[in-house]
Amino acid sequence: MSSIKITFPDGSVKEYAKQSTSQNIVEDISRSLAKKTIAAKFNDNIIDLDKKLTEDGTLVFITNDSPEGKEIFWHSTAHIMAHAIKNLFPEAKFGFGPALHDRFYYDFDINKSLSPEDLESIEKEMKKIIEKNSRFEREELSRDEAIKLFKSRNEPYKVEHIEELTESTSIYKEGDFVDLCSGPHLPSTGFVKHFKLLTISGAYWKGNENNPMLQRIYGVSFPKKSQLDEFLFKLEEAKKRDHRRLGRELDLFSIADESGAGLVLWHPKGALIRKIIEDFWRDEHLNAGYDLVNTPHIARLDLWKTSGHLDFFSENMFSTMEMENVKYQLKPMNCPFHLLIYKNQGKSYRDLPLRWAELGTVYRYERSGVLHGLLRVRGFTQDDAHIFCRPSQLEDEIKNCLDFTIFILQTFGFLEYEIYLSTRPEKYVGTPENWDLATNALRAALESKELNYEIDPGEGVFYGPKIDIKTPRANGFIGKIFRHFDRTL
Secondary structure (H helix, E strand, O other), X not given: OOEEEEEOOOOOEEEEEOOOEHHHHHHHHOHHHHHHEEEEEEOOEEEOOOOEOOOOEEEEEEEOOOHHHHHHHHHHHHHHHHHHHHHHOOOOEEOOOOEOOOOEEEEEEOOOOOOHHHHHHHHHHHHHHHHHOOEOEEEEEOHHHHHHHHHHOOOHHHHHHHHOOOOOEEEEEEOOEEEEOOOOOOOEHHHOOEEEEEEEEEEEHHHOOOOOEEEEEEEEEEOOHHHHHHHHHHHHHHHHOOHHHHHHHOOOEEOOOOOOOOOOEEOHHHHHHHHXXXXXXXXXXXXXXOEEOOOOOEEEHHHHHHHOHHHHOHHHOOOOEEEOOEEEEEOOOOHHHHHHHHHHOOOOHXXXXXXXXXXXXXXXXXXXXXXXXXXXXXEEEEEEEEEEOOHHHHHXXXXXXXXXXXXXXXXXXXXXXXXXXXXXXXXXXXXXXXXXXXXXXXXXXXXXXXXXXXXXOOOOEOOEOEEEEEOOOHHHHHHHHHHHHHHHO
């Protein structure tokens, strides 16, 4: 039988029989490593452990404590939960069930509203499925085969999604449950030792309020009980610091039906906190070499046509209004105004860089189902700045901007964050050459600052790539800031 050469992360190379699996190989290397390994990465593609290898390549084993491992662990538990729901509610029809950065969920359509007691019943059914230790088995299907299968299983949401695909897809079988999924998954259900279903909420199919409202169950799972206990403890602590609760208890802000969902009313103490934060923001921007600008809340519709927002961002904009036969638009962003200021007078390359900053209030039409305290609103004041510079100044300006951003975050206690480099989306303006220039400058700045980051492919905005710095527990931090200012005022 012919052989394949497998290269490991340490650079070592070993030969194995063709058709060997990652499971065979990890068991050959180390029994202790095999117990922790749940999937593998072969030539940069994450695969199931039982996938047969037919060519030379690099192999990395994925354990359950790695970021990829956690995602696989949670996604597999979402499938187990869906299986349990199907057993208890045979009429259930399923949407999507992905893993998030710290938990999982699954959306489904059934003819009753679930209660906390139902979650207990689902958990008991999940335990039965886990005890059976059924294997997750992958199968490749053509688009037409997948449509036929899920029509026969009365899964209209799955069918609708498959019909939007242009190529073949895959399913996973586990016991008598079948789900549409690209995988990978845990080797079997028995790997899930400790789990908890957390909450029930509503979610429109594909996030569109014109689609049916589905029910969504969130949950979490871990291989060790101590990990689950730690997560649940932190969850309870976060509830105590929920900024929505503290905003009400400390009389800082409110949102009234009379004025509109997602539109925040700042009370006297809350407005004073804003002033303190905004004064700090202005002083530090001036110290960092920025000039301050102010722009209107509204502009002629033509401006948003020129900027591209009407073509790329219109679903997030409020409806147009008309005055004196001229159409106007509430601003969703500040960018076009800053460019108009730049165009107002001619500039020499010797004037650059120009750094302009604004606390600009913008308005975006967020769907009612996603509004959440101060974190998802329809009107908010944005820390917004634009830097006009020469190409030769680009990398240094990005590095300075990174330093300044991290300084601001750390000043307010945001010590943990995740950094992503978001690249060109499918629909964009500008030339690929300029996109590459900007993306490479962002990448070079991140690497020169020795900041760990991940690529988020296709998630750039329509006019350029971006660096996203995400704080995983923003809600609790906002509550912490509220508590701090309440004690000091």
